[in-house]
Amino acid sequence: MDEKRLSLLALHFIPGVGDYLIRQLISYCGAAEKVFKTPKGKLLKIPGVGEVTAESIRQGKPFAAAEKELARAEKEQVQLIFFTDKNYPSRLKQVSDAPSLLYAKGNIDFENAKTIAIVGTRQATEYGKACVESLILELIPHHPLIISGLAYGIDIHAHKHAVKNKLPTLGVMGSGMDVIYPATHKEIARKMMEHGGLLTEHPFGTQPDAHNFPARNRIVAALSDAVIIVEAAEKGGALITADIANSYNKDVFAFPGNIGQSHSAGCNNLIKSNRAHLITGVKDLEYIMNWDAGVNPVKKDVLHLEQYNEEEQNVLRTLHAHNGQMMIDDLSWRTNIAVSKLASLLLGLEFKGVIVSLPGKIYKLKD
Structure with a gap:
């Protein structure tokens, strides 16, 4: 890894520095490697940088952590994708709170023409599982990338049936790449590597703390053209994902459920409040997403750029x-x-x- 990329990685190991401040540092200093060469006085003039942060930058200790992380990534065959890299997912790059660094493992095509998130409750019912199985079978001709969160219930059911039907599937984690959570899903995670893989924004060793999961959900929503909620209670992670997806102007779908059943309340409320399209099968998805017309959801560059440097x-x-x-x-x-x-x-x-x-x-x- 060259100085530029090692410096980019080192920025992520400065205590108290997150994605936004990393952006600030690079914008004001001109490049990641220049951040560590900037005098303390000038660093203190950057909004968000205080004495402790400036001192941490000047001491250069983040480089030791970055070199250790890089060695671990190479050993584990984990790819580090920085926001400035050409292979950073184009869909994710379009949201303002995109992570500045991704850890990816497997064989992932982030630019698949069609990407679908399938999420829901951890306490999936037989009805919810049947909805997932039926939908994935119907999705086979479209060969979309199926995205979910590797969690119990609807999430892992979506991953398993994507693998079973040879559809690419991506698990977005709320932990480090070396901390598969829950641990019982290690085997399906391994199988996902052939056609898809795992993705996280967290460094090695990060534990699956509760606050990581709402943040994880923004990545699921941003990477997806459509987010499908299969079963959800009145509150929970699936509804957070739906709200984030709506804020990103993504299409949200929800399977309706029986009135009075707790794990149908969230989906029914989404539909009732016009925050999700009702879906009963792939034809609803095809109609709303205009898939029959062969529309590629990824924006293409139609500018005439040859006259510019x-x-x-x-x-x-x-x-x-x-x-x-x-x-x-x-x-x-x-x-x-x-x-x-x-x-x-x-x-x-x-x-x-x-x-x-x-x-x-x-x-x-x-x-």
Whole structure:
């Protein structure tokens, strides 16, 4: 791993520094490796950086942890995917709270033309299991990537039947890659590696603490074109995933259940409040998702970029992937271009008539 990538990894081992502050540090300093070479006085001027954080950066201790983590990843055949990498999942990159680092293991095609999350209660009933089995059988001709959380109940049932029917499946974890939770799912996790695999944002050794799972659900929602809730109580992780998916403007579906049954209440309420489409089989999914028309849900680059240099193309592609407009700080993070340099690039693109500046340091592709 070169200095740039090792520095990116080291940023994740600075105590108290999360994804947002990593973005800030890179934006203000210009590159990950420059963060560790920036004088303490200048670090303290970066919003969110205090004395303790600045001192931790200057001591360089995160590099020892990063080198150890890298060695572990190589030994375990785990791929480290940084936000700035070309193979970072394009669907996940489009959400504002995307992780800055992913740990991936297996044979995962993040850019599969169709991605479906199937989630639900840990106390799945025979009805819920039957809904999963029937839906996955109907999905075979579409060959989607089936995404879930490796949990008891609906999640693991979706993974098992995807494997059984040779559909790729991805388990998003709320723990480190070396901590399969629950442990009873180690065997199915191993089988998933052939056509799919495992994904987490957490470093090796991270335990499956409760607060990791709502955060995990945002990754499930972001990676999916459609989120399908099979069974859910009035409160729980599946409903959190549905709410996140709705906030990302994803299509949410729910199987209806019997009135009065606790694990149907969540799905029925989603449908009743227009927060989910009712689904009884794959035809409902095909209709809403327009799959019969062969629409590829991944945004394609339709800009004519040949007249721009490489950095300008990077800026324009990034704007295009985020509904055509972004704040300069966010754009800096996603393009890995320092704010000072980016401001000059944006000014040049304004003169060329391809973008316009809006109040609040927002830049927008010109219609």
